[in-house]
Amino acid sequence: MKYLLVLADGMADYPIFELSNQTPLEYAKTPNIDILAQYACIGLVKTIPEGYTPGSDVANLSVMGYDPAIYYTGRSPLEAISMGVTLKEKDLALRCNLVTLSENEEYHDKIMLDYSAGEISSKEASELIYTLQQKLGEEKISFYAGVSYRHLMLWQEAADYKLKLTPPHDISDKKIGPYLPEGDKAEKILELMQKSQDILKEHPVNKKRRQKGLKEANSIWLWGEGRKPSLTSFYQKYGLKGSVVAAVDLVKGLGIAAGLHPVEVKGATGSIETNFRGKAEAAIKELKNGQDFVYLHIEAPDEASHQGSLEKKIWAIEQIDKEVIGLVRSVLDYFDDIRIMIMPDHPTPLSLKTHTSAPVPFMIYDKNNPCYESPGIYNEKYAQEGLFFDSGHKLMDFFILGK
Missing domain, CATH: 3.40.720.10 (Alkaline Phosphatase, subunit A)
Structure with missing residues (x-):
């Protein structure tokens, strides 16, 4: 059969x-x-x-x-497996979306305009994630490029953190303030998201997208945390x-x-x-x-x-x-x-x-x-x-x- x-x-x-x-x-x-x-x-x-x-x-x-x-x-460990990223028992994996947020407001007042950054191409996205790794990567934090807007952040020895994170596709056209990270080390996740804006804004990929009238990938959004599955x-x-x-x-x-x-x-x-x-x-x-x-x-x-x-x-x-x-x-x-x-x-x-x-x-x-x-x-x-x-x-x- x-x-x-x-x-x-x-x-x-x-x-x-x-x-x-x-x-x-x-x-x-x-x-x-x-x-x-x-x-x-x-x-x-x-x-x-x-x-x-x-x-x-x-x-x-x-x-x-x-x-x-x-x-x-959790969700992200399954994505990590597909991407060939090795997880240890104490590691925490998080989905890292490239998203489009409104531009002029304070961060918590910004609106989730597009959870997929206009379905950005994998080639463009990989360049952005590479730059984020260079600028935001740390001894225990690494970024890995995936497909289109879907990427991965690996946080070593963070598996015990209790977090409340919201999928970006759940808040389309809404202010992000009520959905920002909560829980253990939430301030670190928020810091990474906020810092990503400054890095991505003037990136050559986004400058070209701006010239073409395409949505810019002007921030990351971290969510979907999880631990190694069996x-x-x-x-x-x-x-x-x-x-x-x-x-x-x-x-x-x-x-x-x-x-x-x-x-x-x-x-x-x-x-x-x-x-x-x-x-x-x-x-x-x-x-x-x-x-x-x-x-x-x-x-x-x-x-x-x-x-x-x-x-x-x-x-x-x-x-x-x-x-x-x-x-x-x-x-x-x-x-x-x-x-x-x-x-x-x-x-x-x-x-x-x-x-x-x-x-x-x-x-x-x-x-x-x-x-x-x-x-x-x-x-x-x-x-x-x-x-x-x-x-x-x-x-x-x-x-x-x-x-």
């Missing part, structure tokens, strides 16, 4: 007035998903346990079959050899931590516009070449929601249907036995521009075992008529083991 999980990050949403009170998933043209849904098991799953922040780290951990209450140690391997849990196809370091790092083989795809960006078809081709190739399981992650719907773009979110969902699910359908005859699951990790409602903890719709299509007792239509509304899993990590057991 082959297993393919297509994770459409942040795809679930609320009904929207402009769409005649349909969600983007209901409204989008998804003929390939529609065909599979007629014979699929459909339902809802709660991927965010009570008491946890609805982040992609917790959600994807659940979806991959790991109970966050046992395995969750996961039971996916093979130990399920007896399956697997791969992860993902452009974002968080999901790639989670896959690596679980013992999955990471697959690089040219043109995969972790943004709205990405190489949808290339990612699908890579997943299929992994299955054809002997892997039993592939975790295929697509960030596009989530990024569109964070930007508040209804048009882009619908487009992203339709691209997933056409370029990913359409290609998968075209090769179904190649596999004697294949089971496919399609789902988001969490909702990212356009009206909020951030994640929620609400249950998400899933569908499981089994080529040789069609399901005739489910709603037959895949979206948030009809999923309420199907199965319900109140613990997200149990869905993987059902997907693979059937129980």
Whole structure:
């Protein structure tokens, strides 16, 4: 049996007035998903346990079959693993976003204009992070360049610090004052964020972006702190050899931590516009070449929601249907036995521009075992008529083991 999980990050949403009170998933043209849904098991799953922040780290951990209450140690350590950064037991990893803040106010009165600095390119970003390392790096503090706006700060021997840090995508268009760092050594984190402004303002990369009318990466924003993780391997849990196809370091790092083989795809960006078809081709190739399981992650719907773009979110969902699910359908005859699951990790409602903890719709299509007792239509509304899993990590057991 082959297993393919297509994770459409942040795809679930609320009904929207402009769409005649349909969600983007209901409204989008998804003929390939529609065909599979007629014979699929459909339902809802709660991927965010009570008491946890609805982040992609917790959600994807659940979806991959790991109970966050046992395995969750924070977001950034997973990204560090993907980036090849070695964490020691006492180290603290933090996500370091390049962001765009308003310019003229005192720091606490500034507004979070863009959590992604206009989806800055990885090349530009690496130059900025290199300079920050030269200017702000210390004996126990180091900065590492990642992809686009997503980077890493490693703080040695700081694992015991208790901090309260806020994701920048949760405060789009808001004053940052109420969301500045709190807790142990919060003043040090705030100092680094404030000092970054002076360094970045006159950097050649930002001068060029200013001339082109692009958003400047004029500050860092530190959040997503965590410690070194330790996961039971996916093979130990399920007896399956697997791969992860993902452009974002968080999901790639989670896959690596679980013992999955990471697959690089040219043109995969972790943004709205990405190489949808290339990612699908890579997943299929992994299955054809002997892997039993592939975790295929697509960030596009989530990024569109964070930007508040209804048009882009619908487009992203339709691209997933056409370029990913359409290609998968075209090769179904190649596999004697294949089971496919399609789902988001969490909702990212356009009206909020951030994640929620609400249950998400899933569908499981089994080529040789069609399901005739489910709603037959895949979206948030009809999923309420199907199965319900109140613990997200149990869905993987059902997907693979059937129980």
